[in-house]
Structures are given as structure tokens and as C-alpha cells.
Amino acid sequence: MVLDAETSLVRFENVGLRYGLGSEVLRDLTFRIEPHSFQFLTGPSGAGKTSLLRLLLLSLKPTRGLISLFDQDVATLSKDALAALRRRIGIVFQDFRLLDHLTTYENVALPLRVQGQRESSYRQQVTELLQWVGLGERIWALPPVLSGGEKQRAAIARAVIARPHLLLADEPTGNVDPNLAQRLLRLFVELHKSGTSVVIATHDIALMDQYDARRLVLHEGRMHIYE
């Protein structure tokens, strides 16, 4: 899908979130994520980064306010429509969440397989991407034998294989050494340059200092934006 230049990928209007009867963990969030943009989502532990990512991933519903993804109010969407929206979002989990019984190749190809594409139609695309992220030699390895960095790259490859408009990464450098963290950041920057909007949730100041980008800072449930 070609997005209108004026259309926001994500629009939050006065969004609040509380779990059960507790106090709000996210308050009055109002922000946009534009196409072809790059931003860090940061804040101290417990500030609500993961909750915000779950709202963006449509796995939580806000207690109040409006969330619009790709110009659609998510509150009014059916389950099938939500699934269709999720196909336009790539996610890199902090704990990778690779399926241990599938090979690296099959894990990366999973989003395309779920979309009903034939294996022969995406084989070249997956192989190329795996080589691009440096896993060309580990295509048929199972995740339990991959190193932390390899798992991270496989998770990133899975997130981008279906060419999402929006890429969300939760602490993508949390489990790797600074050298690899720098390489992974370069990977995200490449993806951004190719047209994908990127949101990296991190509390790694050193990582953020390496790339000049918008910062969404969560503090005590509220968001402060530094353009």
C-alpha cells in the first residue's frame, strides 16, 4: 500500500491506560508517528514503554482516548481487520520469541507463510535477507543453537521480511555487546532509509547518542517529545 504523505501511521489522542482498578500507567498520550520517520522511545524502567508498545501492537486496548493506525480507529475494527493491520507492523521482541522447532529460515519466513504465500515464491527473498543480516550460514540452524546476536538478527529479519510500514523494536540491543549493538542500529537506519518508520524502545543512552533522531520520553506515564 502506498501511504499518503499527509497520513500518520500512528495517531494517539489523549490515550490513557490502566490495568484493572489500579492507577493509570499511561496518561494523556498525544503523539503521531509519521511515515518514513525514526524515533527512540525511552524512559526509566516501569515508565510504560512496554505497555505503549503493546498498545501499538494492538494487543491491549486503551482505557480512554483514541488510537488510530493507518488512519483507522482501532476501537471499531474487527479481529480480522486487526490482524490485517498487524501485517503492516513489524515487531522485534526483547526476548526474540523465535519458534524453537522452526529453522532460522522458517522463522524469518513465518509472516509470509501466514499470509498464505507459497514457499517457492518467497525463498529467494528470505535467503537474501538472511544473508543481508549476516545469517547466510545459519539458515537451517534451529534457534537453540544460535547465539544471542544471531537470534536478535533473525528476529529483526522476521520483523522486516513482509516489508512493514512500521517497525517496533523492544530493547533490540539489550542482549548484545556494544559492537553488535552498533551494527544492529545501522541495520535499523538502513531500514529507515528504505522507507520504513522505525520505533526503537530502549533505555540505552549510548545507543541513542549514536543517531540523531526524535525521542519520545516516557516519565511517570506521560510522554515528552524531543524533536
Place this chain on the structure above:
Amino acid sequence: MTEFQHRDMPAPDQPARAETPIVPKTSIAGTALVAVVAIMTFLAALTTGAVVLVMKSASEWQSEVAREMTIQVRPVPNRNVDSEVAKAVAVARATNGVAEVRPYTQQESARLLEPWLGSGLTLDDLPVPRLIVVRVQDGQQPDLPALRDELTRQVAGATLDDHRSWVERMQTMAKSAVTVGLTMLGLMLIAMILSVTFATRGAMATNRTTVEVLHFIGARDRYIARQFQRHFLLLGLKGGLIGGGIAIALFVLAQFTVERFMGSAGGEEIAALFGSFSLGNLGYGLIALQIVIAAGVTAATSRAVVNRTLATVS
């Protein structure tokens, strides 16, 4: 993404690879479920086979008994029992639908009483009734009320026994066997559904990461449910084939054994009770159907549990 888009790579000219199932094939829960389904299908197949055997035997006994009637002629004072027997034989032979009429001689009657009264007995002094066996033509039904009336009118001391009470008892027994069998099958079905429900819940818990990942990459609920349903359909089919296959093998072995020992006393007894142990097409067809039902129930139950779980997750 331009880098990997423009890289020169060999064309994908190899045939499609077999894809690994998204739900892992082997797990302890899966093995246990195969065992449970196999045991349930085996027991269900044994029950079905036993019911079919009893039904077939009852039907054979029933038709055997229903093809025969007995006229009993009791000695009446001042009447010659032999001439009364002859009259009864003539009445029976004159009845439409009767194939054969055979009066038991006095000696044969004495032999029938030997187990109770001992041998060497002279029946002349005892008012022992005489029996006439009337065999009905196949597919014919004589007019029994007319025959009974005619015997009462012409033969002193004659009564007609058409073995109806025996037939009714056998029908009751056959119905009871079917009822008990169906009840057992119903209980086994419930046990199987419960087992599959627990196994599916276990599998869903074990594969929670798989379900979540599938959700986050945009899989629709029916796609996820289909993966689990396929997984459990295969498990159910495997269990059903093992259980049903063993049951079929047992029945074939029993049939072979009975046929082999048919000449011996034990073999005759077993054959008298269960027939030839041959289930026939109906019996084997029912067992094959149970294998399919076991797989179907397993798949349908797991689908229901998965859908419920997905609704909760969402």
C-alpha cells in the same frame, strides 16, 4: 531494503520444501493423547464388535427358533394318544406354510426325559405328553390362530407352542446388549472429548509463544485454529488407527482361532455362543467409522478449545 533486493541470487528453481508444521509435531502431551485415543478407540471397537456379534447370534437363534413350532399332545382319559398325535400331524400338514411335521416317537420322548428320570423307563404307565415338531417353510408365516383353533377342535389335549416367549426374550436380550453397548460408547466418547480438551489446553499452554507470535505477525484466528486442528486431527487419526487396528486384528485372530478349533468341544461352545466371530462388513465398517469419528472428535474438540482460548487471548 534495497541492498538485499538487488543482490544477485540464484533463481528459486528448486521444488518447494516440505514445511515444518507450525505446531510442533512431537510432545509428551501429544504422545499421551495418541495413547488415550488409541485405548478409547480400542475399547469402543471391542464394544461395537461384541454388540455386533451378539446381535448376529441373537438374530440367528431367533430365526432358528421362529422357524419351528411345537405341538404338545397330552394324554386324555379314554382317548388313544397315538391316534390324537396322528390327527394333530394331519392338521399341521394341512396348514399352509408348513414345510415338515415330525412327531416324536414314544422312545424319543423317553430319551428327552432321560436326564431327569433315568434310562430304562417305561412310559406306558406315565401320562407323558407327546411332542410334534412343526418346521415352517422359509419366508412363510402360517396362520397360527387358525391352526390353534383347528387343533383345539379336532385333537383332544393338544396345545401349540410357537416359541414366542423365547423370541421375545431374545429380542429383549439383544436390545439390552445394544443399549449397554451404546451407553459404553457414549461414555467413551465423553471420556475422549474430556481427554482431548485437557490435552489441547496443555498444548495451548505449551505453545503459548507460538500463538502469541502468530498473533503479532498478523495471523487470523482461524489460521491459528487450523494449525492446531490439523495437529490434533493427525494425533486423533494416529490413535484411532492404532486402537481400531489392534481391535480388528484381535477379531480376525479370534475368527481364525474359532474356525481352526471348530471340531473340538470348546470350539463348538464358543461358536454356539458367539457364532463364527466373524464381524462381517457391517462390524468392520463400524470399527473403521469409529477410527474416523475418533479423529474427527479429536479435531473438533481441539478446534473448540483453541477458538475459546484465542477469544480469551484476544
